[in-house]
Amino acid sequence: MKIIAVGWNYAEHNKELNRINIPEHPVIFMKPETALVRDNKPFYLPNFSNRIEYETEIILRISKMGKNISAKFADRYYDAIGLGIDFTARDLQNEFKAKGAPWEICKGFDNSAPISAFLPKEEFDINNLNFSLNINGEEVQQGNTKDMIFKVNDIIAYISQFFTLKTGDIIFTGTPVGVGPVKIGDHLEGYIEHNKMIDFSVC
Numbered sequence: 693m694k695i696i697a698v699g700w701n702y703a704e705h706n707k708e709l710n711r712i713n714i715p716e717h718p719v720i721f722m723k724p725e726t727a728l729v730r731d732n733k734p735f736y737l738p739n740f741s742n743r744i745e746y747e748t749e750i751i752l753r754i755s756k757m758g759k760n761i762s763a764k765f766a767d768r769y770y771d772a773i774g775l776g777i778d779f780t781a782r783d784l785q786n787e788f789k790a791k792g793a794p795w796e797i798c799k800g801f802d803n804s805a806p807i808s809a810f811l812p813k814e815e816f817d818i819n820n821l822n823f824s825l826n827i828n829g830e831e832v833q834q835g836n837t838k839d840m841i842f843k844v845n846d847i848i849a850y851i852s853q854f855f856t857l858k859t860g861d862i863i864f865t866g867t868p869v870g871v872g873p874v875k876i877g878d879h880l881e882g883y884i885e886h887n888k889m890i891d892f893s894v895c
Contacts, residue, residue: 703841727804735779
């Protein structure tokens with residue numbers, strides 16, 4: 693089972709990270725299975741970072757094996773959507789980027805990918821889907837998939853050129869503007885439209 697994620701997929705988020713150029717292709721990175729947190733279990737702040745930031749994302753569940761998938765058929769390869777948090781050790785990421793070094797550690801550390809239960813994709817318009825995150829009752833991030841630089845079908849097609857997708861794989865599709873740090877005691881609640889998807893605390 694693979695966790696594949698797309699970076700820099702919302703223009704306004706790129707601006708808040710001081711990235712001016714729009715990527716030519718989806719920017720892909722991966723998280724190990726040990727990054728997953730399910731069932732609203734708490735997220736424990738690691739001791740190796742002084743700035744862990746949330747990135748709220750729509751996630752896809754792959755439902756059949758595929759390689760070199762055409763974008764026009766890509767919707768046949770996932771059956772459900774959910775909400776995920778791509779926790780990022782931002783201080784480590786900035787340090788690694790400054791050195792031109794890989795930054796898997798800051799994205800793929802244990803428990804860095806809390807995910808919700810999944811909902812059938814047929815209930816939603818994947819290309820016009822609102823999602824949001826509240827922390828301690830205040831909305832801190834809100835996005836809509838219509839603002840993606842690379843749409844879901846194009847993401848699946850691109851990824852499948854390099855990695856064979858298998859049933860159960862999860863794709864994080866990118867985060868909108870509004871990322872920020874979490875601290876011990878924070879209570880996170882995430883929504884797809886009006887459906888509460890995640891509800892957990894930081895410890």
